[in-house]
């Protein structure tokens with residue numbers, strides 16, 4: 369590696385043993401279906417009646433200190449942490465999901481530790497398991513390696529100045545060493561891993577058109593492939609060249625870049641950020657995300673990683689917010705309680721903001737205040753609320769502050785939706801958004817609803833996206849504030865004659881409703897607490913925990929400004945809730961901005977979500 373000031377301890381010399389790169393790009397795709405990745409995917413705007421913004425992913429943001437980083441280098445957006453890896457356990461009975469802060473969320477898999485200490489600007493970019501399944505390594509963008517379980521340390525790049533961040537890594541099948549690759553195509557080998565060449569070596573001084581995004585060792589460890597964002601392949605050692613995206617589509621610029629690749633059979637397959645699959649050689653095409661019709665209101669986030677079964681019978685991809693899509697033997701079941709290697713519906717969000725495809729969340733810059741009215745509940749419930757809030761706080765990283773008990777009461781209508789509650793009550797709570805109201809309500813026995821949660825959204829004009837919209841027949845550029853939660857209500861239902869059994873399940877009710885409050889929707893897996901009915905599950909499941917982790921943000925989201933008088937203009941924004949209904953009243957306000965496009969603040973929708981019925 370020409371960019372290394374010195375050879376780090378454990379790293380093998382990178383100027384020797386070159387077999388050269390194969391740069392032939394002739395041949396063609398084996399499967400026409402793989403071309404699904406080229407289909408232009410409509411911008412995720414089906415809930416909007418405005419023209420698609422030119423850049424739906426990364427509109428200009430203001431008020432954010434963190435600079436956006438390229439997806440290839442870290443997967444961390446300006447708005448917080450994202451999923452960077454999904455990896456089957458060696459026995460393929462489950463999988464791990466890894467977020468950029470180094471959290472490892474196991475789904476039907478063991479957990480050996482996570483969250484290595486990271487420097488500012490350093491993120492975890494890869495996980496590789498040991499062959500026993502008894503541990504794994506985490507690799508960071510700075511080239512640091514942390515082993516957990518039975519994963520041994522073979523050295524890393526601590527203290528080494530890199531030409532580009534480490535974007536991929538893989539352990540040898542024997543577990544006796546590992547490779548890392550930088551975005552410039554530089555290769556670092558440790559332990560028994562053999563250096564067989566790198567991009568800077570074969571193309572000295574050449575700046576790649578697209579950064580390298582992944583490294584794929586051959587199954588027999590006698591070579592490796594590097595894949596770039598344009599789908600280009602560099603093969604080293606005995607790794608065969610089975611063509612590349614530029615080879616089969618010369619002159620075509622991918623609308624959605626390739627974000628990763630995997631060994632499959634004797635060759636490889638690639639996945640693009642829209643979930644399109646390119647398969648080469650004897651790898652098998654089993655389907656792609658663009659081939660799955662979107663559901664009404666569905667907003668898809670960019671795919672960030674893919675994992676494949678060893679027999680090529682299935683693969684599974686994950687997006688930046690942890691949603692998974694399985695194909696072949698990993699096909700995502702539509703219902704029931706799937707197990708094994710299948711991708712399962714681990715979590716959903718109440719809604720996503722279409723322009724960023726990020727889940728609706730609370731601002732992390734300020735704590736969430738809450739008040740309690742347990743006058744209709746059992747005495748034990750007060751402590752249950754505080755305990756549940758503490759658990760939500762620890763799983764999301766969001767901070768909560770208890771403002772004390774309140775005499776305010778939020779009742780409910782005949783359909784179990786909460787009564788209207790003013791989000792701004794200066795006479796009761798001062799000049800700020802009203803705190804979250806948590807309290808007991810007399811159970812509506814007729815419906816059997818045991819709890820209701822209703823977070824309230826408000827547009828945040830400090831985090832905006834510029835869009836073009838037609839107002840009164842004139843196309844105008846305005847800025848739209850990302851809606852964030854500002855307050856909400858959580859209630860648990862109770863009758864004094866309820867007995868010990870109902871009291872025992874009350875903590876699960878409160879936890880479930882608090883899950884809604886911070887942005888989780890329902891799932892159809894009975895293993896999760898966010899299943900819509902009580903099933904005896906008392907605590908958050910693995911999928912719930914993944915969703916909660918992603919709803920906490922490592923980057924500070926500024927809070928929404930306080931309330932002000934609005935100017936009604938035509939409504940054009942609505943947010944789909946997980947209940948399948950659009951909510952969001954008309955109105956909103958257009959705020960003149962002398963420094964740029966006028967700012968549109970959408971109306972404040974509320975998102976009623978309920979915990980089904982108690983089995984009777």
Ligand SMILES: [Zn+2]
Nearest residue numbers: 900977978979
């Ligand atoms: Zn619910």
